[in-house]
Amino acid sequence: DAGVTQTPRHEVAEKGQTIILKCEPVSGHNDLFWYRQTKIQGLELLSYFRSKSLMEDGGAFKDRFKAEMLNSSFSTLKIQPTEPKDSAVYLCASSLETKNTEVFFGKGTRLTVV
Amino acid sequence: SQWGEENLQALSIQEGEDVTMNCSYKTYTTVVQWYRQKSGKGPAQLILIRSNEREKRSGRLRATLDTSSQSSSLSITGTLATDTAVYFCATDRGSALGRLHFGAGTQLIVIP
Secondary structure (H helix, E strand, C coil): CCCCEEECCEEEECCCCCEEEEEECCCCCCEEEEEEEECCCEEEEEEEEECCEEEEECHHHCCCEEEEEEECCEEEEEECCCCHHHCEEEEEEEECCCCCCCCEECCCEEEEEC | CCECCCCCEEEEEECCCCEEEEEEECCCCCEEEEEEECCCCCCEEEEEEECCCCEEEECCEEEEEECCCCEEEEEECCCCHHHCEEEEEEEECCCCCCCEEECCCEEEEEEC
16 A cells, blocks of 8 residues: 655755645545645644645745645645745645544655755 | 754664653643654654553553653664654644644664
């Protein structure tokens, strides 16, 4: 059984570009989370979906960040326009609401904005 | 912030030694999760301990939770070089298990 799959693993963007990061959760999981990881801020929750519905759209990240989940097996995180301060590792995680024991993370996408 | 200790701590030990990592949190939580993150990988959940449990074990790992002092610890016995990683504790924000406040983490280096 595949875990959480994130693509691409690395992305380099110029300031002002639009980038889309992709995530496939563990099959059958209905909770999906996007996190950002930086050395300074650590791991920060960006968005949270339950059964494809957006439940949380993290505050400070709202203006240029948009997460979507058009079907239960695929989510995207769009950053538009990118800024150098967006350079970070973006992590996707999933879990099963009814089995409240484990959260699975993907390997992440390392974004560098120049 | 949810956490009492915000700086990433670093520990360097010899293989075979035991190690304990601590974290303290500020607001009530029903669950503390411990994660390990190796270089280039996402966090992997190690242990989930609930507020009605004082201790939980998994192989060489032991987690404790003291709700009165709002603190948790993770111990690893007989460390291996492959235990080298950053270890995070995380508390739940409610609504879903994966809605988490992560601590800053402890960088553990196990020297073979």
